[in-house]
Every structure is written in C-alpha cells, then in structure tokens.
C-alpha cells in the first residue's frame with residue numbers, strides 16, 4: 001500500500017475493514033455507471049458506530065473526503081467517488097436490534113436492506129410501508145439519506161415520515177444520537193431531519209428507530225382508463241373521499257408508456273381498447289368493502305369520468321396489473337433507458353407533459369420519451385432514449401427541467417440531487433434557500449469532507 005493513511009484506516013478497522021485494488025475495482029461507481037469501477041482510494045467497512053466515528057475523526061484530521069455508500073441503488077450518482085476519496089460502506093452494519101410490537105417500532109442498523117426490514121415487520125404481523133423496486137439492495141441508511149418515496153407515499157408519506165429516531169456521525173467523528181422512539185418530541189430543532197434527504201453530506205447515518213404500521217387487511221386494485229390526467233385527478237379525489245384517505249397508490253400512465261409496456265412480448269394489455277390515459281389505483285380495504293370499490297367505479301363510468309376499468313379478482317391478477325407499471329427496466333428494450341424524476345402540481349401536469357414531449361420529439365428523429373409515475377404524489381417519471389450526442393442530451397434535459405420553474409415544480413421528486421442534478425437545483429430552489437442549505441453544510445462540515453460536490457458544487461465556499 002503506497003498511501004500511509006490507508007494503513008492507518010486498516011489498523012483502525014482490523015481484518016476485512018479495508019477494500020482496495022481489484023476487489024474495490026469490482027464494485028461499480030454507481031447504479032447509473034455500473035460499467036465503471038469505484039474510483040476511491042479505498043472502501044472502508046466499519047462494524048460499529050464507534051468505528052464509523054474513528055474513521056471520520058481520522059479523515060477529518062487528515063482532510064480526506066468520505067463518501068457514504070449503502071446499497072448503491074441511488075439514481076443520481078450520489079456515491080460517485082474521485083481518486084483519493086474514502087468510500088464508507090455500511091455493509092457490515094446490518095441487522096434489526098429490537099422490534100416492539102406494541103409500540104410498533106423497530107431499531108435497525110443502517111446497512112440493513114429495505115427488504116429485510118419489510119420481512120421482519122411482516123413476521124411480527126406488522127407492516128413497513130416504504131417500498132420500491134430496489135428493495136433487495138437499498139439500505140435503511142440510503143433510503144433515509146435520499147428520503148426515498150416509492151409506491152405508497154400517498155397514504156404513508158416518504159421515508160422522512162417513517163423515522164422516529166436516528167443516530168448519525170458528523171464529519172469530525174461526533175456521534176449525534178437521537179434514538180428516542182417517540183411520536184411526539186417538541187424539544188427544539190428536530191435534529192434527525194438534518195440527515196433525512198441530505199444525501200450523506202451532513203453525517204453518516206448509523207442506526208434508526210423506524211415506525212411500523214398495522215398490516216393492511218387487503219387491497220382493491222384496478223387499472224382505469226380516462227380522458228386525461230385531469231380526469232385521473234378527479235378519480236383520485238373521489239376515491240380518497242369514498243375510502244377516507246385509504247388510497248395507498250395512484251400511478252399514472254400516459255399512452256406511450258402503456259403501449260410500450262403492453263407491446264407484444266411484454267405484458268398482456270388489461271383493457272381491450274386504447275385510451276388517452278390510464279391509472280392504476282389501489283385502496284386498502286377489507287374484503288367486505290370491495291363491492292363499494294366496484295360501485296364507485298361504476299358511478300364514475302356513468303358520469304363518463306372513467307371510460308373503462310379492470311378490477312383484480314385475485315392476488316395473481318393484482319400482481320399482473322402492477323407489473324405493467326412496475327417493470328420499468330423493460331423500457332430499456334424499447335430503447336428508453338434514461339430515467340428522469342420530477343414533480344409537478346396536478347393542475348399543470350397535462351400541459352407540462354404535452355409541452356415537454358413535443359420539445360423532446362423535435363430534438364432528433366431518434367429522441368423518444370414516455371411519461372408515467374406516482375402521479376398521486378405529483379411525481380412524474382420520464383424515460384427517454386439515449387442520444388449519441390451530449391449536446392442533444394442536454395436539450396432533452398432542458399425540455400424536461402426548464403418548464404418546471406414556472407410551474408412550481410421540482411427537478412427531483414424522490415431520487416435526490418446527487419451529482420447528476422446539482423446544476424439544476426436553482427430551477428427548484430431560490431437563492432435564499434440554497435444559501436441557507438450551504439450555511440447548514442458549513443456549520444456541520446466546515447472542512448467539506450463529507451460527500452463534497454453532491455447537491456452543491458462548492459459545499460464550503
């Protein structure tokens with residue numbers, strides 16, 4: 001080893017604590033750069049909060065950059081390292097420390113996967129509502145640091161709403177433990193929120209107290225067709241009123257997306273004819289309430305708000321409906337591999353998607369796009385074709401991001417800013433907001449060693 005600082009880290013962490021060389025090169029730089037190796041000088045694998053603290057204290061003293069890393073499923077290059085950086089993985093800090101079935105809380109270490117948390121909750125006849133396609137690899141620390149959203153935000157909120165307590169280590173090694181399992185705690189600044197959604201720039205999350213929920217008694221699920229996204233908004237509003245806010249998912253699909261997912265060789269279209277707009281709606285309800293769901297859809301059809309609908313009659317049918325919305329990795333086969341994630345108020349969605357689609361189509365004959373997403377949460381995902389020329393790619397980005405500023409939209413609904421979107425932050429945040437974020441960063445990490453360059457270009461200037 002040529003870097004004596006790495007010898008020091010190896011001594012601090014003991015056997016298996018440091019990954020370098022070929023083993024490190026076999027780790028991907030990030031999800032979106034899976035073919036590139038991690039460029040860090042070393043990856044450290046602490047086993048405890050104390051070891052995380054020791055690593056950070058050493059890196060702080062030496063002025064070495066630390067990049068926290070969870071399951072490496074983030075989509076905005078938040079874990080990308082530069083040569084010389086120290087990647088810090090929580091992969092040896094896994095496991096559930098405690099589960100209180102009466103209080104419905106779980107104490108968990110930050111390297112635990114989302115899937116393991118869901119399974120442990122289920123084994124206790126409880127439910128952890130956060131869910132997303134990357135559940136098998138995404139970690140508690142990563143989902144906290146990106147404030148992940150996913151499929152049930154409408155009913156349960158984002159990760160922020162599921163964290164009761166949290167332990168984090170600051171850039172200089174100070175451990176800040178706010179692990180109280182309390183629903184109410186008005187004692188000044190809610191420090192845990194500093195680490196939720198801040199993408200590893202303010203501290204390394206090491207443990208958390210998560211809030212569990214009663215397991216839903218069942219679901220009523222349908223794919224509905226309607227005239228446009230405005231009609232879809234009316235359907236959502238009526239369903240929320242009819243079921244007292246128990247709509248847990250409302251996923252919108254513009255026709256190009258639906259067509260791509262139901263093309264020959266993919267999934268059978270659940271509806272017989274094509275329509276201008278589709279939505280997947282899921283309500284949490286007991287089986288006795290299912291007739292009420294059917295009658296709501298019938299009423300909406302009589303009022304010509306719903307044009308057609310298919311309701312799942314079994315768990316297998318429910319999964320089949322979900323696959324059309326969920327298996328978006330198949331869009332790669334259709335040449336639409338580049339994902340985008342934005343937010344737009346419901347009232348502006350129809351115009352926004354029409355304008356951005358038209359702008360993208362005009363850029364290049366090979367430019368294509370499909371829109372879909374958690375529209376019940378104002379969240380639109382786009383998948384676009386990968387164009388060979390970076391200048392054309394920049395035009396696609398402009399078509400998607402630029403209209404958002406005037407619409408009170410957001411350049412990131414749930415994936416975060418990372419490195420990929422840092423140049424776009426000003427489209428969603430005012431100068432005063434960004435200055436305040438920078439002030440917080442400076443206060444907590446004056447040397448700028450924690451994930452610098454993510455969210456902001458110059459974190460401590």
Ligand SMILES: Cc1cc2nc3c(=O)[nH]c(=O)nc-3n(C[C@H](O)[C@H](O)[C@H](O)COP(=O)(O)OP(=O)(O)OC[C@H]3O[C@@H](n4cnc5c(N)ncnc54)[C@H](O)[C@@H]3O)c2cc1C
Nearest residue numbers: 070071072073074078133139141142143148149150200205
């Ligand atoms: C197939 C697929 C589907 C997805 N679906 C969704 C979805 O529906 N909704 C959604 O919100 N996201 C989704 N994502 C994005 C991704 O899964 C989330 O961003 C997830 O929260 C990242 O978790 P991770 O453990 O992989 O974090 P990583 O990718 O390893 O890291 C993400 C960020 O968090 C920081 N970080 C990681 N661990 C820690 C820690 N312990 N302390 C401090 N900082 C840390 C990193 O530095 C980085 O900035 C999807 C991704 C994929 C690949």
